[in-house]
Structure formats: C-alpha cells, structure tokens
Amino acid sequence: MGKDVQDTVAELVDQGVVGVIVAWADNNGITRSRTVPVRGLASAARTGIGITPLFAVFDSHDAITFGHKGLATPSGDIRLMPEMDRLVRLSGQPGFAWAPGHQVAADGSAWAYDPRRVLERQVERAASAGLTVRAGYEMEFQLTTVDADGFRPVHDGPSYGPVRTLAVDGFAEQLLRDLDRNGVGVHQFHGEYGPGQFELSIVAHDPLTAADHQLLARQTIHAAARSHGLRASFSPLVETGTVGNGWHLHTSVSRDGVNLLEGGTGPHGLTANGAAYLAGLLRDLPAVVAVSAPSVVSLLRRRPGFWSGAYGFWGAENREASLRLVPGSEFLGAGHANVELKPSDASANPYLALAVVIAAGVSGIEDNLTPPDPVQQDPGTWTDAERADAGIRLLPSTVDEQLAALADDTRISAVLGAELADAFRAVRESDAAWAAPRSPEEVVAGHRWLY
Structure with a gap:
C-alpha cells in the first residue's frame, strides 16, 4: 500500500495540491474534518489522524454533552482514517484533495461510534440475504448573498422557472462542472419552490458511495457558492413560514439484478418482496425518521401540506406521503422504480440514515410483511376520524416522541448499537435543551448555517 x-x-x-481534507459527518449531520499536508497523506493513510472521541457527543451548536456515560470525560483519542479509494482532487478548490473518513479506536480496532461501519454492517446484512440496495439523494438548498442581513434569497421569482436559475447561472455552471470533475453524477439541477431554493438530484449508487457523494456534493456546493459571492444553506428550515429543505432519500432493492419494486402483480407493479420492503419501512418509520430527520428544526419543517412527510403513510407518486413509491414503467425502462423517504434532511448523518432505512426494508422482507393499501390523497385534509379509520397518524413531532420511537423500536436501535444509540440520545436531548427557551424564529436562525 505504501508504494501506491x-x-x-x-x-x-x-497537480498543485497542498492539503487533503478528510471529512466525516457527526450525529447532527454536520460535516467535520481534518486537513493534512499532502506530504503527510501516507502517514495518515497508515495510522490515521488523531481526533477526540467526543465528536460523537457534540450537539448541533458545538456544546459537548456528557449525558452519555460511555463518553463522559475529556480523556482519550481515536484515529480518523481516510478512505483512499474515494480520494478526489477538488475541482472547486484545486489546492486541496478530499476523502471521506472512518473512525477506529487508538489501537486500530473497531470504534462503536463510527457511522460508516454502521452502514457497512447493513449493506453486508442485505448482501447475505441476496439483496442489493441502491440509493440516491435529492438535495434541496437555498442561496443568499454573503453580505445579507439574515437571509436574503438570491431570487424569489417563479418556482421551477429558468429566470430563477438565470440569476445564478455562473454558480450553476461552475457547480455542474465541479461535480462532474469530482465524480458526482447529477440527474438534474433546477430552481425549486421556496425563495432562493434549488435542488440537485444525485445519481444513485451503492449506499456507501451515495453517502460519500452526499458529503462531497455539499463541499462542492459550498465552494461554488463562495466563488460567486453566495452562501448556501441546507438547513431543514431557513425561515419560518416557508417551505424547508429536504434531502429526499431514494432507495431501491434488487435480487440477482432484478428490481423488486417493479414487474410484480402487486399494487403499482410491486413484487411480494418489494411490497415487503416498503412495508418494513412503513412499520419502522417513526424510528427511522428519528434518525433521518432528527433535529429540532426538522420538526419545525415537517408540517402537513408542505410535502415534507408529516403523516406516516405511503402512496404512489403522492408527494405528501412520507413514503412515496416511484413506480417503474415501460417508457422509463427496467430498474427505475424506487421508494422516496420524504422526512430526510441535512441534519441526518447520511451513513446512519441509510443504515436504518436498509435495516427497516430488509426486516420487512425477512418478516414477509404486506403493506396497507396506498393512499393517493392528502390525509391532512381529512378529519381525525377518517385518519384514525385509515390507521394514519402524525409522525413524532417532539424530540421526546422521536427518542421514544427510537428506543421502543429494537430493530432500529439495534442497528446503531447500544453505545451509539445512547450517544445519539444524549445529543438530541442537548439540542432540545438549547431550543427550549428559544422562539421558533430563533431556533431556525440558529440552524441556518450549520450544514
């Protein structure tokens, strides 16, 4: 390896690279990093970079909570290891290269709080069942001028229109070029619904690559924005009263190269196993969402009527559904079908979010679950009695409710492992304590530039 x-x-x-950024995501979805001089890369690849184990108990505002007994002192050290096969020279920052990292204990052994290893275990579990999962992200974000007082969107013209992208055409040109050079495939880029809001759809990959690409795309977007005097916010909610930013997580599951979400005789072409995968997601949805949209501002974003997945139900191409089935069709070709998780955003660690999604879906297949009938309406317009008759409930809407859902769901909490699950709980409780005396406007402003 040394020669390589x-x-x-x-x-x-x-190539003129002077430093290598090694990045990871913490339990708040926030990207953390270390940068080593390029000539120190060989040493970093061999024995890692020293970091504190307490990053696992940083809350969203950089307070260190000691509410988790496993990490209750300032003592200790772990090693951050760059994933050398994922290293790229950053097109938008040509003096730097970038690689995702994983964490090991000081002696090189497994580290219970490493999110990348959590995802690897679920990929291995799926593979042992003969299943292959692919994942892709739709990343929504909003752009403002750097010198703005508060948040001043770059453009508030017609949603989805070319005038909106014309306002940032230099940024968009650089972004698409940089993403291509950085190896991140893009399906499309467009102006979105909210003020100054845009969306980038990333090409689906295996789960580890998908999570890596989510971090790399975020780095690339921030760099391109800076180059054009702009600032990007990925926060689940940038201003109260407006739509928020979701990072919609799309997954598909296949066996022997055949997509199980299409080509069957079930609703909208689902096979029995594809239906079971979706049913598993639905069964564990409250606990899944506690990981995929965990922040206090995630809860402010998730409101009925905002296409953010407030209620726990599924539908085919129903954008109000928390689980939206995108069916296959002859026109689109084989392999297109996937399930979109709407309650997913930038405050989620992408490795953990994907891990719990895979675990829920695979468990559904293992248990031969059958989903209820799809819902094609907006349950938010129904009466309480109508929702109760259909078995449709609001997803957890407080931190306590989310943590209770995660603790009560042994399938999902086991994915994290006892140590990481308890650290995750401590971080969420620390965030809740920070938010408790603050107004919704103050909470939103306090998260605007975290991601």
Whole structure:
C-alpha cells in the first residue's frame, strides 16, 4: 500500500495540491474534518489522524454533552482514517484533495461510534440475504448573498422557472462542472419552490458511495457558492413560514439484478418482496425518521401540506406521503422504480440514515410483511376520524416522541448499537435543551448555517 500511496502523493503534488481534507459527518449531520499536508497523506493513510472521541457527543451548536456515560470525560483519542479509494482532487478548490473518513479506536480496532461501519454492517446484512440496495439523494438548498442581513434569497421569482436559475447561472455552471470533475453524477439541477431554493438530484449508487457523494456534493456546493459571492444553506428550515429543505432519500432493492419494486402483480407493479420492503419501512418509520430527520428544526419543517412527510403513510407518486413509491414503467425502462423517504434532511448523518432505512426494508422482507393499501390523497385534509379509520397518524413531532420511537423500536436501535444509540440520545436531548427557551424564529436562525 505504501508504494501506491506514495504514487498518489506524487501525483497530487504535481497537480498543485497542498492539503487533503478528510471529512466525516457527526450525529447532527454536520460535516467535520481534518486537513493534512499532502506530504503527510501516507502517514495518515497508515495510522490515521488523531481526533477526540467526543465528536460523537457534540450537539448541533458545538456544546459537548456528557449525558452519555460511555463518553463522559475529556480523556482519550481515536484515529480518523481516510478512505483512499474515494480520494478526489477538488475541482472547486484545486489546492486541496478530499476523502471521506472512518473512525477506529487508538489501537486500530473497531470504534462503536463510527457511522460508516454502521452502514457497512447493513449493506453486508442485505448482501447475505441476496439483496442489493441502491440509493440516491435529492438535495434541496437555498442561496443568499454573503453580505445579507439574515437571509436574503438570491431570487424569489417563479418556482421551477429558468429566470430563477438565470440569476445564478455562473454558480450553476461552475457547480455542474465541479461535480462532474469530482465524480458526482447529477440527474438534474433546477430552481425549486421556496425563495432562493434549488435542488440537485444525485445519481444513485451503492449506499456507501451515495453517502460519500452526499458529503462531497455539499463541499462542492459550498465552494461554488463562495466563488460567486453566495452562501448556501441546507438547513431543514431557513425561515419560518416557508417551505424547508429536504434531502429526499431514494432507495431501491434488487435480487440477482432484478428490481423488486417493479414487474410484480402487486399494487403499482410491486413484487411480494418489494411490497415487503416498503412495508418494513412503513412499520419502522417513526424510528427511522428519528434518525433521518432528527433535529429540532426538522420538526419545525415537517408540517402537513408542505410535502415534507408529516403523516406516516405511503402512496404512489403522492408527494405528501412520507413514503412515496416511484413506480417503474415501460417508457422509463427496467430498474427505475424506487421508494422516496420524504422526512430526510441535512441534519441526518447520511451513513446512519441509510443504515436504518436498509435495516427497516430488509426486516420487512425477512418478516414477509404486506403493506396497507396506498393512499393517493392528502390525509391532512381529512378529519381525525377518517385518519384514525385509515390507521394514519402524525409522525413524532417532539424530540421526546422521536427518542421514544427510537428506543421502543429494537430493530432500529439495534442497528446503531447500544453505545451509539445512547450517544445519539444524549445529543438530541442537548439540542432540545438549547431550543427550549428559544422562539421558533430563533431556533431556525440558529440552524441556518450549520450544514
């Protein structure tokens, strides 16, 4: 490996790279990083970079909570290991290369709080059942001018229109070019519904690559925005009273190369196993959402009528549904069908969010579950009695409710493991304590630039 790393270092030096950013996501979805000089990359690849284990108990505002007994002192050290096969030179920051990292204990052994390993375990579990999962993100974000007082969107013209993207055409041109050079495939980029809001759809990959690409796309967007005097916010809610930013998580499941979400005789072409995958997601949805949209501002975003997945139900191409089935069709071709998780946003650690989604879906297949009938209306317009008759409830709407859902669901809490699950709980409770004396406007403003 040493020779290969030295060759990589020599190539980076020739390209003018001076530093390598090694990035990971914490329990708040916030990207953390260390940068090593390029000539120190070989050492970092061999023995890692020293970091505090307490990053697992940083809350969203950088307070360190000692509410988790496993990490209750300032002592200790762990190693951050760059994933060398994912290293790229950053097109928008040509003096730097970038790689995602995973964490190990000081002696190189497994570290219970490493989110990447949590996802790896679920990918391995799916593979042992003969299943392959693919995942992709739709990433919504909003752009403002750097010198704005508060949040001043770059454009508030017609939603989805070319005038909106014309306002940032230099940024958009650089972004698409940089993403391509950084190896992140893009389906489309467009102006979205909210003021100054845009959406980027990333090409689906295996789950680990999808999570890596989510972090890399975020880095690329921030760099492109800075180059054009702009600032990007991925916060689940940038201003109260407006639509928020979801990072909609799309997954598909296949066996022997055949997508199980299409080609069957079930509703909208679902096979029996595809229906069971969806039913597993629906069964564990309250606990899944506690991981995929965990922040206090996530709860402010998730409101009926805002296409954010407030109620726990599924529908085919129903954008109000928390689980939206995108069916396959002859016109779109084989393999297109997928399930979109609406309650997913930038405050989620992408590795943990994907891990619990895979676990829920695979458990559904293992248990031969059958989903209820799809709902094609907006249950938010129904009466309480009508929703009760259909078995449709609001997803958890407070931190306590989310944590209770996660604790009560042993399938999902076991995915995290006892140590990480308790650290995750402590962080969420610390965030809730921070938010308690603040107004919704103050909470939103306090999260605007975290992601």
